[in-house]
Amino acid sequence: MPSKARSLFELTRLHWFPVGSDLIFWPFGWGFLSAAYHVALPMNEVVKDFLFYALLGTLAHSAGCVINDMLDRDFDRKVVERSKDRPIASGAVSRSEASVLLAVLVAAIYYMFSTAGTAAFSIGVVGLPACGGAYPLMKRWMYWPSLFLGFACSWAVPFTWVATTGQFNWDIILTIAIASCCWTCLYDTIYACQDMKDDEMAGVKSMAVSLGEVIRPALSLFDLTFFGCLSWAGYLNGQRLPFYLISVIAPFLLCLWHIWSFDQHDPKDSWKTFMVRLDIVTCAQSHIILCSRRVAMARRWYALDCL
Numbered sequence: 130m131p132s133k134a135r136s137l138f139e140l141t142r143l144h145w146f147p148v149g150s151d152l153i154f155w156p157f158g159w160g161f162l163s164a165a166y167h168v169a170l171p172m173n174e175v176v177k178d179f180l181f182y183a184l185l186g187t188l189a190h191s192a193g194c195v196i197n198d199m200l201d202r203d204f205d206r207k208v209v210e211r212s213k214d215r216p217i218a219s220g221a222v223s224r225s226e227a228s229v230l231l232a233v234l235v236a237a238i239y240y241m242f243s244t245a246g247t248a249a250f251s252i253g254v255v256g257l258p259a260c261g262g263a264y265p266l267m268k269r270w271m272y273w274p275s276l277f278l279g280f281a282c283s284w285a286v287p288f289t290w291v292a293t294t295g296q297f298n299w300d301i302i303l304t305i306a307i308a309s310c311c312w313t314c315l316y317d318t319i320y321a322c323q324d325m326k327d328d329e330m331a332g333v334k335s336m337a338v339s340l341g342e343v344i345r346p347a348l349s350l351f352d353l354t355f356f357g358c359l360s361w362a363g364y365l366n367g368q369r370l371p372f373y374l375i376s377v378i379a380p381f382l383l384c385l386w387h388i389w390s391f392d393q394h395d396p397k398d399s400w401k402t403f404m405v406r407l408d409i410v411t412c413a414q415s416h417i418i419l420c421s422r423r424v425a426m427a428r429r430w431y432a433l434d435c436l
Contacts, residue, residue: 132221133221140198140230141230143187148404150187150191153190155312156283156285156306157182157185157288160286161182161290163366164294165178165293167293182285184241185238185241186285188237188238192231196265198217199224199227199228199231200266204331206218245288248295249289252287253284268333270334274335276310279309279313282313287306290305301362305358305362307358308355312355314336315351315352315388319337319388319391321336323399325337325393349389355381359380
C-alpha cells in the first residue's frame with residue numbers, strides 16, 4: 130500500500146479494526162437486536178441489518194477519529210507520547226487531505242441514514258454531529274468527557290429501534306440507551322487511563338484523571354446501572370430467563386472483574402482490559418440473536434396453527 134494511502138487508512142483507525150469501531154457499534158447492536166426480538170424479525174433480515182449497522186458504526190468511528198486528530202494535532206505532536214506519530218500530528222496527512230476524507234465518510238454515513246426511513250434519518254442527522262463532532266472538544270470543556278461520549282453514542286439506540294419497528298417505545302429505548310451509555314463510559318474511562326500522566330501534565334480534562342483513586346467505586350456504579358437498566362429493558366421487551374443469565378448477569382460480572390483487577394497506573398494493562406471487552410459484548414449479543422430467531426420461528430408456527 131502506498132505511504133499516503135497507508136497514512137489515510139491509519140487516520141481512520143481501520144488498521145486496528147475492530148478495536149474502537151466496536152465501541153461505537155454496540156449501541157447500534159443493542160438497540161437493533163432488542164428491536165429485532167421485539168418484532169420477531171426473520172433471521173435473514175437480522176443478519177443483513179446487523180451487518181448494515183456494523184458498517185455504519187465503523188464509518189461513524191472513523192469519521193470521529195479524523196475529526197479528533199484534526200482538532201488535537203498540536204496536542205498530539207507536543208504532549209501525548211502515544212499519539213505523536215498519528216498521521217496528522219506527524220505531518221504524513223495534511224488538514225486539507227483529512228478534510229476531504231472526512232467529507233467522504235460523512236457523505237457515506239448520511240446516505241446510509243437515508244435508507245433507514247424518515248424518522249430514523251432525523252435522529253441520525255442530530256446524533257452524528259453530537260457523537261463525532263462535539264465529543265473531541267469535551268475534554269477541553271468538561272471533566273467527564275467519557276460520560277458525554279456515552280450519551281452521544283446512545284443516539285444509536287432510538288435510531289435503530291425506530292428504523293426496525295417504526296415506533297417510539299421510549300420506555301425500552303431509554304433504558305437500553307442508559308445501559309449503553311454506562312458501558313461506553315466505563316470502558317472509555319479505562320482506555321483514558323493510558324494517558325493519565327500526559328493528561329495531567331497538559332491539563333486535559335478526563336474522567337480517568339478527575340476520578341483518581343476512586344475510579345473503581347465510580348466505575349462499579351456505572352456497571353451496576355448498566356445491570357439494572359439492561360435487566361429492566363429485558364423485562365419490558367418480554368425476554369426470558371436465559372437472556373438475564375447470559376446477556377445481563379455474565380457481562381455485569383465480567384465488567385466488575387475488569388474494574389477491580391486492572392492496574393489504572395499501567396498503560397499496557399489499561400489497553401489490555403479495554404481490548405477484552407469484546408468478549409463481553411459478544412456474550413451479551415449472541416444470545417439475543419438466537420432468541421430473535423426462536424421468537425420469529427415460534428410466531429410463524431403459531432400463525433400456521435391458526436390457519
